[in-house]
Amino acid sequence: MRYGASDVLHDVTFQARHGEVLALLGPNGAGKTTTIEILEGFRMRSAGRVEVLGVDPAHGDERWRARLGVVLQSWRDHGKWRVRELLVHLGAYYAPYSTPAIPRPWNADDLVEAVGLTEHADKKIKTLSGGQRRRLDVAIGIVGRPEMLILDEPTAGFDPRARHEFHDLVRRLADDHETTILLTTHDLGEADKLADRIMILSGGRIIADGSADELARRIAGEDEVRWTCGGRRFVTSTADSTAFARGLFARHGEAIGELEVRRASLEDTYMTLVRESEAAEREPKETGR
Numbered sequence: 001m002r003y004g005a006s007d008v009l010h011d012v013t014f015q016a017r018h019g020e021v022l023a024l025l026g027p028n029g030a031g032k033t034t035t036i037e038i039l040e041g042f043r044m045r046s047a048g049r050v051e052v053l054g055v056d057p058a059h060g061d062e063r064w065r066a067r068l069g070v071v072l073q074s075w076r077d078h079g080k081w082r083v084r085e086l087l088v089h090l091g092a093y094y095a096p097y098s099t100p101a102i103p104r105p106w107n108a109d110d111l112v113e114a115v116g117l118t119e120h121a122d123k124k125i126k127t128l129s130g131g132q133r134r135r136l137d138v139a140i141g142i143v144g145r146p147e148m149l150i151l152d153e154p155t156a157g158f159d160p161r162a163r164h165e166f167h168d169l170v171r172r173l174a175d176d177h178e179t180t181i182l183l184t185t186h187d188l189g190e191a192d193k194l195a196d197r198i199m200i201l202s203g204g205r206i207i208a209d210g211s212a213d214e215l216a217r218r219i220a221g222e223d224e225v226r227w228t229c230g231g232r233r234f235v236t237s238t239a240d241s242t243a244f245a246r247g248l249f250a251r252h253g254e255a256i257g258e259l260e261v262r263r264a265s266l267e268d269t270y271m272t273l274v275r276e277s278e279a280a281e282r283e284p285k286e287t288g289r
């Protein structure tokens with residue numbers, strides 16, 4: 001993708017598997033929203049090949065669009081509508097695309113319940129709080145029972161309980177309904193918990209693609225092991241904490257207490273990979289001077 005003279009995405013290559021939850025992470029301005037806008041057919045790519053549900057988004061028709069759910073970063077329209085009323089209205093557009101396998105739309109009352117808005121169902125949308133409005137955005141994104149769901153920072157502004165309930169909903173959509181889900185987030189804990197696969201975008205390139213564990217193993221991350229023995233505290237770093245712990249017990253047996261293993265967190269991994277990529281990007285410019 002090129003805006004004017006500047007390339008904001010280069011060689012972004014990935015595939016999402018059916019029913020997979022994919023999290024797209026990356027610093028502000030990395031190109032996450034641009035990637036999403038290309039996938040949903042809102043923005044035309046400058047070059048390259050894209051297929052979503054087997055269709056090039058540049059030529060996606062209404063039938064294709066009905067199979068896709070999109071939740072953008074924010075929208076603030078429909079203020080005078082009531083929650084259930086809007087979902088019934090929008091849902092009706094999906095009815096012609098109902099199939100025996102995927103009945104469309106989602107029943108409005110069930111949907112309102114699924115996103116935790118039952119007690120607000122008859123309220124005017126402009127009276128909802130920011131987090132309630134975001135739940136409605138998610139409901140609008142899934143009212144047509146999409147086969148592929150794209151969410152741009154869906155939980156921004158959610159309180160911890162709303163976040164927890166949203167995570168359950170996403171896992172249910174993926175596990176029970178086989179919805180393929182691509183979401184962007186700045187919440188690394190959310191990505192760690194939700195995603196089958198994590199991609200990190202930095203400077204318009206994918207610099208990492210794998211499960212949270214795979215990414216943690218990529219940075220020569222050593223585990224930190226803490227324990228007590230004979231009333232003294234110990235801490236060490238090791239590449240193989242399981243073997244280390246086995247050795248500890250073999251040597252000291254019952255004397256070992258309070259054993260704790262801390263693996264490299266997704267945050268450690270993310271910070272390392274993004275720093276490396278930003279340093280690599282600066283380098284050619286510096287040597288070119």
Ligand SMILES: Nc1ncnc2c1ncn2[C@@H]1O[C@H](COP(=O)(O)OP(=O)(O)OP(=O)(O)O)[C@@H](O)[C@H]1O
Binds near residue numbers: 008026031032034035
């Ligand atoms: N319409 C546009 N014209 C020119 N440049 C743009 C346009 N939209 C985005 N950009 C630039 O493209 C780059 C990627 O932006 P994008 O919004 O995709 O980033 P992002 O990863 O979603 O960031 P954030 O985490 O802040 O939402 C940025 O440098 C941005 O300034």
